[in-house]
Amino acid sequence: MHSSENFHTDVLVVGSGPMGATTALALATYGVRVQVVNRYNWTANTPRAHITNQRAAEVLRDLGVEADARRDATPWEWMGDTLFTTSLAGPEIARLRTWGTGDERIGDYLQGSPCPMLDLPQNKMEPILVQQAAARGAVFSWNTQYLGHVQDAHGVTVSLRDLNDGREYAVRARYLVGADGARSKVMDDAGLAVEGQLARAATAYVLFKADLTRYAAHRPSILYWIVTSNAAFGEIGMGLLRAIEPWKQWIAGWGFDPSQGEPDFSPEEILHKVRILTGVPDLEIEIDSTSVWYVNQAHAPVYSQGRVFCGGDAVHRHPPSSGLGSNTCMQDAFNLAWKLAFVVKGYAGASLLDSYTLERAPVGAQVVARANQSRLDYAPLNQCFRDKSAPDPVAAGLAQLADPGPAGVQRRAALADALKLKNYEFNAQGVELNQRCVSAAVLPDAEGGEEVWRRDPQLYLQATTRPGAKLPHAWLVARDGHRTSTLDVVGRGQFSLVTGLAGQAWVQAAEALARPFLRTVVIGAPGAQDVYCAWQAVREIDEAGALLVRPDGVVAWRQHQGAATALQAQQTLAQALDQILGQATAPGA
Ligand SMILES: Cc1cc2nc3c(=O)[nH]c(=O)nc-3n(C[C@H](O)[C@H](O)[C@H](O)COP(=O)(O)OP(=O)(O)OC[C@H]3O[C@@H](n4cnc5c(N)ncnc54)[C@H](O)[C@@H]3O)c2cc1C
Numbered sequence: 276m277h278s279s280e281n282f283h284t285d286v287l288v289v290g291s292g293p294m295g296a297t298t299a300l301a302l303a304t305y306g307v308r309v310q311v312v313n314r315y316n317w318t319a320n321t322p323r324a325h326i327t328n329q330r331a332a333e334v335l336r337d338l339g340v341e342a343d344a345r346r347d348a349t350p351w352e353w354m355g356d357t358l359f360t361t362s363l364a365g366p367e368i369a370r371l372r373t374w375g376t377g378d379e380r381i382g383d384y385l386q387g388s389p390c391p392m393l394d395l396p397q398n399k400m401e402p403i404l405v406q407q408a409a410a411r412g413a414v415f416s417w418n419t420q421y422l423g424h425v426q427d428a429h430g431v432t433v434s435l436r437d438l439n440d441g442r443e444y445a446v447r448a449r450y451l452v453g454a455d456g457a458r459s460k461v462m463d464d465a466g467l468a469v470e471g472q473l474a475r476a477a478t479a480y481v482l483f484k485a486d487l488t489r490y491a492a493h494r495p496s497i498l499y500w501i502v503t504s505n506a507a508f509g510e511i512g513m514g515l516l517r518a519i520e521p522w523k524q525w526i527a528g529w530g531f532d533p534s535q536g537e538p539d540f541s542p543e544e545i546l547h548k549v550r551i552l553t554g555v556p557d558l559e560i561e562i563d564s565t566s567v568w569y570v571n572q573a574h575a576p577v578y579s580q581g582r583v584f585c586g587g588d589a590v591h592r593h594p595p596s597s598g599l600g601s602n603t604c605m606q607d608a609f610n611l612a613w614k615l616a617f618v619v620k621g622y623a624g625a626s627l628l629d630s631y632t633l634e635r636a637p638v639g640a641q642v643v644a645r646a647n648q649s650r651l652d653y654a655p656l657n658q659c660f661r662d663k664s665a666p667d668p669v670a671a672g673l674a675q676l677a678d679p680g681p682a683g684v685q686r687r688a689a690l691a692d693a694l695k696l697k698n699y700e701f702n703a704q705g706v707e708l709n710q711r712c713v714s715a716a717v718l719p720d721a722e723g724g725e726e727v728w729r730r731d732p733q734l735y736l737q738a739t740t741r742p743g744a745k746l747p748h749a750w751l752v753a754r755d756g757h758r759t760s761t762l763d764v765v766g767r768g769q770f771s772l773v774t775g776l777a778g779q780a781w782v783q784a785a786e787a788l789a790r791p792f793l794r795t796v797v798i799g800a801p802g803a804q805d806v807y808c809a810w811q812a813v814r815e816i817d818e819a820g821a822l823l824v825r826p827d828g829v830v831a832w833r834q835h836q837g838a839a840t841a842l843q844a845q846q847t848l849a850q851a852l853d854q855i856l857g858q859a860t861a862p863g864a
Contacts, residue, residue: 280429280447284310284414285619287433287448289421289461291318293397293601294587294608295454296404300338301612303411305768305826307619310446311408312419312435318405321482321564322396322519322526325497326354326374326598328707330745332390333828334609337766341390343403348393349521352376353495357701359656361673362501362554363490363516368660368673371694373498373701380702387708387736388748389760394497396519397601423464424451426582450615451583454608457571459589465580471573471643473592476510476650478570479538481527481545482519482563487553491522501552502660504669510570510650511596512657514552524563527552533569540565570594572647574639578632584611591639596649597700599642602707607635613768613826614716617856622792624857630714638710645733649700655693659686699733708736711743716825716855718742718832740815745828746773749809754802761810764796764803765824770831771796772848775818778837784844790852792826823851831855 285308288295295311296318302309327335327344335341355376359369374392375384384392409415422434422443431451436443453461462469491499501514509530517526527549531538542562550558571592578590586607593599611631617623665671676686699706709732720742728737738747746761753759765771769792774781776799785795796803798810799818805811816822819837821844822830832851838844 282308282430282449283446284308284448286310286450286452286615287312287431287446288452288454289433290454290456290587291401291405291415292454292456292587292604293324293400293404294589294604295452296401296408297334297338297605297608298452298454298586298612299413299415300340300404300408300411301609302616303408303413304338305613305616306412307616308412309408310414310416310448312416312421314418314420314438316417318401319397321480321566322398324595324598324600324602325394325396325517325519326600326602327393327395327400328598328602329384329388329390329392329704330708330710331602331605332393333388333745333762334605336390336762337609337828338407340403340407343407344393344395344400345391347399347403348395349497349518351391351393353521354392354394354497355495357697358494358496358499359502359513359660360499361503362552363487363499364554368502368676369656369690369694370494371697371701373496375702375704377702380704383704383735386748387704387738389750389762400601421455421460424461424583426451431582449582449619452611452615453583453585453589454587454604455589457588457592459585461583462575462585462589465583465585467575467577467580467585467590469573469575469590469592471571471592473571473573474533474569475572476570476594477531477533478509478528478568478594479531479540480566480568481540481549482524482565483527483545483549484524484561484563485549485553485558486523487525487555488522490553490555491518495521497521502669502673503551504667505551511653512661513653514548516552531567538567570647570650572643574636574643576636578607578636578639579628584615584628584631586611586635590636591643593643593646594650595646597642597646597703597706599646599706603638603642606638606710609827610635610712616768617792620792622790622856626857627716627855630712630716633714634712634716637713641706645699645703645706652696652699655689655696659690659693703733704736705731705733708745710745711741712829713743715857716831717829718851718854720833722835738813740813740822740830740833742830742832744830746822746824746830747813749805749813750807751798751810752804752806759803761798762828764798766826766828768792768826769794770826770852771824773798773822773824774820775799775814777817777819778821780819780838780841780844781821781834781848783841784838784848787841787845788849788852793852821848823848823855825855
């Protein structure tokens with residue numbers, strides 16, 4: 276086979292979960308031929324991951340589907356307070372203002388991104404991604420099982436089975452993306468290893484319908500933790516009620532020990548558990564489905580092998596705590612897709628693809644550690660809620676928590692500290708938005724030095740134009756007078772040269788270079804007026820300086836000052852682009 280051969284598709288993606296569907300949507304948007312296979316006949320059939328953080332929402336915004344996501348999501352304000360209560364109907368113990376909705380954090384969140392957080396279960400998210408991807412040209416092959424692949428210098432031959440009739444056939448693609456989840460066969464076949472511990476704990480989930488409006492609508496939350504001796508369990512030590520369709524469809528969750536086999540999912544046992552968790556002894560429910568999921572703590576140090584690239588749960592496996600699941604998958608996809616597109620189109624050399632592992636593997640490792648730590652961080656809360664020496668630890672612990680004496684005072688002070696620790700799970704804007712890309716696709720800042728974190732980097736976003744960070748959000752004003760974000764004037768599959776009215780030399784340089792993938796954004800000019808002077812406040816460079824922003828919104832290069840001449844600007848800019856993109860070869864190589 277050689278590079279001029281007729282490929283069936285440019286990129287074949289295995290899996291249509293958050294990783295695969297986002298990859299397909301982005302590639303189709305960028306005009307790259309992409310085919311997705313999924314062994315099932317449609318998208319996720321249970322709610323699964325749901326927290327959609329601001330960075331993932333920014334990905335959706337760039338790909339033009341944020342409005343669809345907002346339409347189908349539980350709105351940000353209803354994500355609300357996370358409750359710790361004896362049951363949904365029973366006495367409440369503690370609340371934490373979460374997901375940035377609290378008075379003390381909401382400003383940080385509003386300042387950090389044009390996108391609100393959303394609660395959008397995967398079975399609603401995936402159809403949005405898939406439908407839009409298909410509308411933009413992605414090909415989806417359902418009931419199609421990936422069997423294996425062989426790669427050579429020019430492409431990948433992927434073996435598939437049509438599960439409708441058992442027929443096996445091969446598809447030839449330039450690149451293969453393994454988005455096949457936590458049991459990834461693509462990873463195995465590519466010889467890529469995942470390190471860590473799998474199934475170290477387990478959780479039982481029951482999706483059910485019951486109208487619990489009267490217990491929830493006045494204190495909206497998507498997570499109600501239930502502290503009770505009767506149905507508590509495992510590492511987190513509490514049962515969970517998660518609002519899926521406020522307030523009529525829910526998930527009841529409880530930990531179980533996987534070494535003791537599967538949990539009891541008989542209708543009687545489920546009703547018993549749900550009645551304990553809700554605290555409504557005569558509640559009737561309609562059971563929709565049951566599932567179990569395992570607590571994994573594992574990640575891959577390397578995400579790619581030759582022409583095969585893996586992402587999502589295939590490369591990082593962790594529990595839902597911190598709500599980083601589908602968010603991280605979607606961001607893997609967003610990082611990878613433009614790079615594949617640029618190489619396929621001949622804008623970049625294949626070496627650009629090496630930056631995918633370098634930029635995303637550290638994030639995967641961090642997310643796995645954070646999510647697992649967030650589970651362990653329930654221990655101090657449980658200590659406040661329990662007295663292990665008593666026959667009924669929860670009853671005794673809660674009695675002490677209400678005690679007017681010194682023991683009660685101490686316990687309540689400990690509760691305040693324990694709640695504060697949970698900000699690292701529930702108000703961790705820094706974990707969500709502070710990633711820094713370090714690779715050859717980002718040119719180090721000549722003047723920046725080491726980054727100094729001004730506040731706790733897990734809790735607080737540090738907006739910066741340092742290369743490797745995402746472009747800071749600042750509100751500008753569009754031609755029609757509507758507010759538009761700095762994020763709205765970059766991205767959409769292109770590199771952006773961002774400068775100010777004083778940066779004319781850079782504008783001329785970009786025009787002279789006339790690269791098909793490079794647009795010029797002059798902040799201050801009509802369409803991007805800095806009427807609030809908000810960009811001035813965050814840009815960290817002179818008005819005449821310049822940034823190169825990648826299609827994924829990451830700053831790739833910055834120049835603090837203006838260029839002396841347009842010619843000098845042109846040389847500097849051309850050199851920067853060549854360094855970032857590597858040595859381009861013929862389209863599709
Ligand atoms: C029951 C359940 C509940 C969960 N609950 C939560 C939660 O509450 N919160 C949270 O954050 N996360 C949760 N998760 C995890 C979350 O769903 C994942 O982080 C996320 O789905 C990973 O996305 P992905 O695209 O990498 O993989 P997946 O969503 O797992 O998608 C994998 C895709 O690959 C396809 N596939 C796999 N093998 C093959 C093959 N051989 N041939 C063809 N297709 C194949 C699958 O059909 C699927 O389309 C849950 C997961 C499960 C299974």
